[in-house]
Amino acid sequence: MIDIAGAVAVEAIDEASRDQPEPAHRAAGVRGVAAHYGDPMREQRTLATGVGLVDRSHRGVVAVPGEERIGWLHTLTSQHLNALKPWQGTELLVLSPHGHVEQHAMVADDGETTWLDTEPGATEGLLSYLEKMRFFSRVEPRDATADHALLSLVGPEAVAAVAALGVTGLGDPDVVAVPGPKFRSDELPSRPTVVYDVRPLPVGGWARRGPLGVDLLVPRPAMDQVVAELRGNGVPVAGLWAYEAVRAAARLPRVGVDTDHRTIPAEVGLIAPAVHLNKGCYRGQETVARVHNLGKPPRRLVLLHLDGVTTDQPPAAGTPVILDGRPVGFVGTAVHHYELGQVALAVVKRNVGDDARLLVGETAAAIDRE
DSSP states (O other): OOOOTOOEHHHOOTTTSOOOOOOOHTTTTTOOOOOEESSHHHHHHHHHHHHHEEEOTTEEEEEESTHHHHHHHHHSSOOOOOOOOOOOOOOEEHHHHEEEEEEEEEEEEEESEEEEEEOOOOOHHHHHHHHHHHHOOOOOOOOOOEEEEEEEEEETHHHHHHGGGTOOOOOEEEEOOOOOTTTTGGGSSSSOOOEEEEEEOSSEEEEEEEESSSEEEEEEHHHHHHHHHHTTTTOOOEEEEHHHHHHHHHHHHTTTOOOOTTGGGGTTTHHHHHHOOTOOOOOTTTHHHHHHHHOOEEEEEEEEOOOSSSOSSSSTTEEEEEETTEEEEEEEEEETTTTTTEEEHHHHHHHEETTTOETTTTTTEEEOOO
């Protein structure tokens, strides 16, 4: 945790929070992260309008060195990785044989190692899957969480702020448009569906452009130095609550919170950043192709506005969404947003209309129509 005055740790508020280091990582010295630094709403506004530094060092980090790493990961995951170049990043999914989302990872390659950062609590599952699929490939996947920490510069001024660390020229994400159903094979280039610019950091590790700003993977011994340099250049800190509110408003799903065991990529907007629809066989590919060609995923991700009259506490993840007395979905991330009020990401049945009168617990809810 970035240890400054006003820091309130996640576990001090919720001992059962999923935003804690995994037990093995905590035993290796990985500290928890801050929920906020005394003023969550101000911290949100900072991330939405300027730039702030968020400690996300509770995320799992898997390092995959080895000369065959790119082609090997290409065969195992949903992304087209064969064309990923050194100092580029992307996103990928590991799917079940039936196409359900099991793992989501952000990716960066430095020419020698492909780095995967993933949800706290998901590292063991991701690494176990990769180790089982090694066979005779020249790769050496390992858990690098105890050695490396993820920090995030979030906000429209993030690219300018990272210049304080000697990193300049980070380009915008390069995103391939998702084709319509039954598209021609030549409509999709043979490359990752999104490419993030990655640059080395002088202290080691890298800076990666991403959907909300710039992620920094730094050696843990250098973490305090990086934080001090950024704060010394006027970058304020913000807690995980602020980050989650900005993420929810941007409708970016979090696997394990905004998904369940039945979630397929098309339901929650993960096709565009993490799935190549014309890369050939990988586990779960048949379901992805069938759903895309039919054009009708059974559910969809929406942003709900909650009236906040019955209670000022956001609903817990997994709370049912009710229409006419029947459950039609579930709530994932629920937050107090500094502009929108109480909002929540939810997965609901595809046929639930945008004008539906919904209930979440005893709270009235309405779908955001943007």
